[in-house]
Amino acid sequence: MKSGSVSLLGRPNVGKSTLFNDLVGAKLASVSPKPQTTRNRITGIVTRPQGQIVFWDLPGIHKSFGVMNKRMVSIALSGLDSVDLGLWVIDAARDSQVDQFMLGHIKSRKPSLILVINKIDLIRHDDLFPMVDLYQKAYDFKEIVPVSALKKKNVEELEQSIFKHLPDGEPLFPEDSLTDVPERALVEEMIREKLFLYMKQEIPYSTAVHVDFWEEKKNLISIQAEIWVEKDSQKGIVIGKGGEMIKKIGSQARLDIEKLLGCKIFLELSVKVKEGWREKPALLDELGIRP
Ligand SMILES: Nc1nc2c(ncn2[C@@H]2O[C@H](COP(=O)(O)OP(=O)(O)OP(=O)(O)O)[C@@H](O)[C@H]2O)c(=O)[nH]1
Ligand SMILES: [Mg+2]
Incomplete structure (x- = not known):
């Protein structure tokens, strides 16, 4: 093999x-x-x-x-x-x-x-x-x-x-494995993708996503995630007029997450200012962006 x-x-x-x-x-x-x-x-x-x-x-x-x-x-x-x-x-x-x-x-x-x-x-x-x-x-x-x-x-x-071109060897993972990335991190990626798809100019680059609550009940997973921005002025842009933008991000991300996890999802998003998070090693560690 x-x-x-x-x-x-x-x-x-x-x-x-x-x-x-x-x-x-x-x-x-x-x-x-x-x-x-x-x-x-x-x-x-x-x-x-x-x-x-x-x-x-x-x-x-x-x-x-x-x-x-x-x-x-x-x-x-x-x-x-x-x-x-x-x-x-x-x-x-x-x-x-x-x-x-x-x-x-x-x-x-x-x-x-x-x-x-x-x-x-x-x-x-x-x-x-x-x-x-x-x-x-x-x-x-x-x-x-x-x-x-x-x-x-x-x-x-x-x-x-x-x-x-691969070497001979035994499989490292059971044959039905898809990934070893934690589900939380995949959920963060699905939400972050929507920020990259819908937000303009520097905004997506100033955002990060952090899941901070996860609860599984029978056929429903409740997830709360924070969208981090770098400056106060970016908060309103991510939320959008009457909350329209964040609603769109949430509903599109939910579809991908439901497909990925194979069950119903209740997804709640909030926006939090984490000043200059991109330059702060401890916050990058928290996001799992570690070399
Ligand atoms: N026309 C065309 N577009 C493609 C193809 N593959 C990817 N794209 C588009 O190229 C863009 C970038 O795709 P990604 O898969 O995000 O590229 P990436 O290399 O992972 O980019 P980074 O994560 O920024 O390094 C998207 O708009 C894709 O739809 C292809 O075969 N043909
Ligand atoms: Mg890529």
Whole structure:
């Protein structure tokens, strides 16, 4: 049997979390059109007759300023040496210079990588070949696999390529496991995703979500979560006129959470000002954003 861990690596916004959810077959990671959506490591476990893969969705690697972003990048970089295989994900429709530059930097660590060219739905077929050629020269990839995570194109083929390059071994988790991330953290992610989807400009970046109450009764789970903002002026924006925005965030998040946990959810959201939380190590620890 094959068994191993596989990280999703690359710049922000290339589609790592979308691909991760496809590979795992469940929505565990938050996805949004804004860069730096993912802040923490999320694991997803896939068990097949051939073996088991433990996927790590990670934040994007970027030039980081500030305490939180520095932590995000060191979490992202942990996916270079602490795994059996990395998927280096690129956006086929975006300029490749930054990716080439980043690859140049990590080369010396000699990670075992598959190059995943994502978003091929956005390019012409003919543009793929020169790209493959360029990357083949840039690094000794185990394989190069073009996919469209959004259209779920070629994802099964990618899984087969991954199995080919995994070591032999026994599964680490029982075969019906989906993740080892606590449910609370997944719920926080589902709520945070809605903030990234619906809030504009710097607001989503100034928010965090913290579940502070959880009670299970028969077929209903009651959850209370705080949405942290950095400044008092942001509180009203998250709540919205007549509470409309926070209601929308809550009802959309509830749908995802009910699907994830498979039962009815009562979700109550509140907004709390935690001044400059992004720069405070103790608050980042509380959110689980730890390098
Ligand atoms: N057209 C197209 N869009 C895609 C594809 N895969 C992902 N996207 C979109 O790209 C955007 C970013 O996707 P994410 O999965 O959040 O990207 P990410 O790499 O996890 O981003 P960070 O968490 O910020 O590092 C979203 O709007 C996705 O819908 C694809 O194959 N084709
Ligand atoms: Mg992501």
